[in-house]
Amino acid sequence: MLYNTFINYNNIILIMKRQIYTFLLFTVLVTMSSSITAQKTKALKQPNIIFYLADDQDKYDYGCYGNDKINTPAVNRLAKEGLVFENAYTGQSICAPSRTQLYTGNYPLKNGVFLNHIQAKNTQVGISKYLETLGYDVILAGKSHVKPKEVFDWTHEWRPVHKEEQVRPYAPIDEIENYFESADKPFCMFISSDLPHSPYYDVVGKTADDLKFYPFNETDKDKNYKVKETAGYYRNVEEDNNQLERVLKLVDKYLDENTIFIYSADHGKTGKFTVYDRGLNVPFVVRWPGVIKPETRSNVMIHYTDVLPTFVEIAGGKTPKNIDGKSFLPSLKGSKKAIHEYVYGVQSNQNILSASVFPSRMIRSKKYKYIRNFNSIEVVEKNYGDNQYVNAFLKRGAEKFKDTPYEELYDIENDPFEMLNLAKKPTFQKIKKELIKDLYIWMNDQEDFLVEDNYMPILKPANNRLDISSKFIKVPTELENTLNDEDYLILHY
Template sequence: MHRITIFYSFLIFLAITSCQEKNGNSKESEKLSLKPNIVFVLADDLGIGDLGSYGQEYIKTPNLDRMAKEGMLFTDFYSGSTVCAPSRASLMTGKHTGHLTIRGNGEFPLKSTDTTIAQILKSQGYHTAMFGKWGLGLQGTSGSPEKKGWDEFTGHLHHVDGHFQKPDSLWSIEKGGVKKHAIEDDAFANEIFTQKGINFIDKQSDNQPFFLFMSYTVPHAELRVEDKYLAPYLNKHGESIFEPENPWPTGRHYGQQKYPKAAYAAMVTSLDSYVGKLLEKLKSKGLEENTLVIFTSDNGTHIEGGRTKEDVKFFNSTAGLRGVKRDLYEGGIRTPFIAHWPGTIPKGSISSVTAAYWDLLPTFTELAGYKKRLETDGFSIMDILLGKTKDINREFLYWEFHEEGGKIAIRMGDWKVVWTNLLDSNISAKCAVYNLKNDPYESVDLSSKHPDIIEKAKELYRQQHQRSEIDKFRISIPEN
């Protein structure tokens, strides 16, 4: 009798467990069947080492650190380029710089044939909004925001306008076009963008998914920041806690700054505060568990407006990686990348998958249920985010950039080939080979030992490089 009781108890246990598993799987499937909201937060010139979650010791970033603890932190993620416009174009269109129209800065617009993430998500029923720096098309061009899928927009059209933290005006979508309007005197643009983002989230409901793109202009120069963010980096006498400082004088393109190191730290902390406010609004609206939030930077850290290479080294803004903004070494293109989606993304997870900006268009469109064929150089990282797999079948990554002599970089697994001086008639072009697994800091050139790696990279170059339509961006590697 006792054995029979145990046997029936075991059958009941199996039945209950089976039901719980089915219910759990059903809930997960139901959650994924709902189109999730997407909030994409983009920093401007933030180094991979500038966040506490990536090893920063001096700059306070509690909200982003918490976001990493609650979500997934990527250690091997790359931007689309090493300056803002091509990086954003890569993000929006899912293409690398060998295929983009926009391969550098200079106010060249997206073409009418360039399809953006916003356009695809809008076609899938998403309400789309962007606040911050656009830089992919001025008023009246084919790349103006209202023509590229945005329902709402307030920000900068021209990327140079984003160089000034307290502008006198911004642009907004109004009546099917964009219109410039004055803003309150002495207002910080990124405070306005944040409030716009909060107001946008506050208007949302479960009835329609949304895509919110927060394109901040910090910590890009000019190094100007609100006093409340600067205060933690000043001593009781109102002086920088990071002395010695080298003041940036007045009368130059970027505004003056007495304490460049303190101001840079404060700008990163201000960015962290903005992210915290957005996360809090999602939570208070009950949208947190159906919203994927991504945080990253458009390229590596900068040395502009009073910031120096010594400052970069002091903060370890590149996490020890070689190069900064405008370089195709790791410090110029490897960026922080944090994904947050409570209940869906495994909490406290770390991904070492090699991924890049052009993977985001296929990822977001898969989330939205888009079934049509995509013209993209990327792969969806959806299964990485869900913890279903740890890698994607990637053969290479590709970048090209025309400034500072011209350069091209190709990564193939652990190997990376970098060509420099491609456009400088006074200096011979140079080709270097690095093994990132053994030498993540790109300090040992192995080109003399690995001509086979160079030949493999050349073949990929011939496959992936399309001659630029714009003379300014044209670049090529030597035939021999």
């Protein structure tokens, strides 16, 4: 009897163990299933992000921004289906500095790319590192113009496609389509166009009446070569729109509505190399079905440095610390609350084709803009040091811009094309003083070398030296090859 009792007891233990095991297995499976479901749900909530970036196009040259003489149907379609920002800015109106802001969330001085054709500081963190940790592929399709690789380490990178019949390389449409068709995870893709940057198509038969001119280039309509150049530029714009339309058709074909599409251009054509709004105020159109109300416009001031933190927040992360940008996700959802009180701009005329020493800094609120030109003809002698050759190049830079004053102040609301300088008007001195104070706070934060009064360094170029004649600049014989390594400011590059 004791034996039978022992057997029954063992059976009971065995049954209990099996039940516990079954329960534990069930619990594990349910947990795993819940985890997988949560991951799938998270993935579904993470939208795809596509940022289409045109090259060298004025904000004024779009139908959706008021130009009725230019053909931009693809951008106009996005505007009709989404949100148009009136006050989007880049911090520098040159290709490499503008793009580097997008990908680092920092202004040119802080990220290191405040001259064209130089690389970012290797301490910078590129956007791919942030988004890849959140489960995204981060892709650059088309023009790069940024370096080094250790900062801009894309998940995939596809180069532009050269075609004989095109004046500029084309976007890698085949690679884009193949990726859209096979994508199995959320992605952020920058489609970086080479258009409408020069050279331009050769267009005949156009007159000034076929084009639109503005107060800052009104006299161009009387110059045949300018009319022809502008007509060719318009044709490049049309070709870029054709390319954009092909991309939008692929989006419609392969991707669902959980896709954000942003269109912008890296800086303006007529304001290139300057800190005027025609260079820094960029087009910025966003379509996000189900989130953005169609046919809306925003006056909220946003900046290229804001793109990175906005994308990180959209992907489910938090804004990185120690960057200049702020997320404008609330603006996409309809908020009219200000993101910035001010945006800032940088101008450097060194390391461009017609290189000269004439740096400028800009601060802009929604109403006013202040510009300081640190090597203007008014102050150039205060910038002189002991080196006669350096002084000679400072003088050449000031004389090249002899009509540009030391200070400029504009009431943007009443003078959007910056035609009336108020800097010396007595009634605007208080406003000017406030802007100067905040400009210098920002410059100090950026570790700007111009915060020291009457200090005007020569910057060592990557390509275009001040003391060597070229196709684009003629250096007097007595100044050729007169600058030595010790004459240049030592920088990260």
